[in-house]
Amino acid sequence: MAALNAEDYRTIDEQLAATDALLESAYPGDRDVRQPVHTVYVPADRYDPAMPSAWGKQALATVAEHGGTAAVCAELGLDGDLAAQVAGKVTAKLEREPIEDLRLDFEDGYGNRGDEQEDADVRNAAAAVVQAVNDGVAPPFIGIRFKCFEAPTRARGLRTLDLFVSELCAAGELPEGLVLTLPKVSTVAQVEAMVYACQRLEAAHGLPERRLGFEVQMETPQLILGADGRVPVAELLHRAEGRITSLHYGTYDYSASLGIAAAYQSMEHPAADYAKQVMQVAVAGTGIHLSDGSTNILPLGDAKNVVAAWKLHGRLVRRSLERGYYQGWDLHAAQLPTRYIATYAFYREGFAAAAQRLRNYVHQLDSAIMDEPATAKALAKFVHRGVECGAVGEAEVQEAAGVSADELASLARSGAVSPVAVA
Structure with missing residues (x-):
């Protein structure tokens, strides 16, 4: 005979009501949203609708100079059968969809050019995105990275965000895969400020509530360990009203902020692994995606340098995948072949x-x-x-x-x- 009665059940339900509410609201589980395998960053003023296709052609041309996709697969250590499975699919990918996620950069990749020039470039970028979407040539995900919310650049970052969203709204509906990137976050308050900005933009343009989400770039040690001993990267996820879509690790800003010498700044430095493990624990159960950073060793120059850079990039991509980071940054068209070769080999194996x-x-x-x-x-x-x-x-x-x-x-x-x- 059972010992617990109806009153006991009610008491326990009452004791766990707060836990039930927390799990439902803060840890809803995976979102039914595709995660791109990479994000490509380009200076915003260099973007035009043909750019993704041009990158794909450039990637294929570089591969052709080194004997074709199968030969590059072999250079990366894929055996004959796996190389045969991967090579054709990678070639088709570079022809069909060379870039999955594109960020037009108004931050580090753009610099400070004065308000008049940046305003003009923001409007041109928005017009180019609208054209790409209308022509059916936009990547599945596309958006901007604006300047951070630290005091020296806050007003400029907000104006760029405002102008870009406003120009898109004036042209019609926002792109389905619109992504906004908030860089160099160091406190929860900066994320709350971004939430406020999104709310005001939604109200101004008659957008549905929470239509505007954003990525947070994890580039400062203050997000891993705050001045009060807490872990802000975990806290900010639950103070953003469900708007954060992903956390991106910033390899070089984060490494430099810890005083790591330039020669040793890397996605696989122990300090990087620690930060990314904290991020991974923080997002578990939230549905928020994770992205690793980039390598600045590019496949350029003579054949020896290109192959060495490809091997490094391919190994780092595979390393991230094995550790549960299914996305990373790419900075050059010649990195696309190894992004897809390493990624496809991982899934096919x-x-x-x-x-x-x-x-x-x-x-x-x-x-x-x-x-x-x-x-x-x-x-x-x-x-x-x-x-x-x-x-x-x-x-x-x-x-x-x-x-x-x-x-x-x-x-x-x-x-x-x-x-x-x-x-």
Whole structure:
């Protein structure tokens, strides 16, 4: 006979009401939103609608100079079968969608050029984005990085943000994949100020509530450990009213702020790993995406330098993926081949095993591995990411895992098996 009565249940519910509310509001789980594999930064005044296609052609030309995509795959250590699987898909990606996420930079990549010049460049950038969207040549995600909210640049950053959003609104609807990037955040108050700015812009332009979200660039040690001993990067996520879409690690600003010598500033420095692990714990369960930073060693110059830079970039991309950072920054067209080669190899190497385990789980087949819903969700998320970036085809998933694209997406969100899948 059960000992707890209805009153006991009510008492416990009351005790845990605050916990229930916290988990529901602050930790809603994964968002059903595609995450790009990279963000490309270009000075805002250099952007035009043809730029992504031009980068793809430049990337393919550089690859051709080094024997083609299969040869570059081999240089990066891919074996014959894997190289054959990856090479064609990477070539097609560079032809079809060379850039997944593009940021027109009005911050470090642009500098200080005076208000009159920046105002003109903001208006031109907005017009170019509108044209690209209307012509169907815009990357899936596109937006701007404006200057930070520290005192010397705050007014200029706000004006650039205001002008860009206002120009887009005046031209019609905002792009579906619009992204706004708030750099060099050092306090929670700066994020709260950004929330206020978004609210005012929404009100001014008749936009739906929370239509404007933004990324936070994690470039200062003050976000990892505040003056009061707290961890602001965790706190700010829950003070942004659900507007933060991702956290981006800034390799060089963060490293420099710790006094690390330039020769040792890297995405794989122990200080970088520590910061990124704190970020990873902070976003767990929130649905906020993570992005690693960049390497400034570019594949330029003679063949030896190009190959060495490719090997470094490919290794760093793979390292990030293995650590649960599925996005990074690219700074040059010649980095695109290794971004996609390393990314596609990561998903294709793990695809067969993940698909088989999904098949066993979904169709309740006997297996030496008994996966639980959380693991099934992780398996599905892995495969789903591979499909979204082009490394894996939907038909491959159907054949290997026995699930449709919709069923895979559902599993990636919840780990739950739908009746259709079981049947």
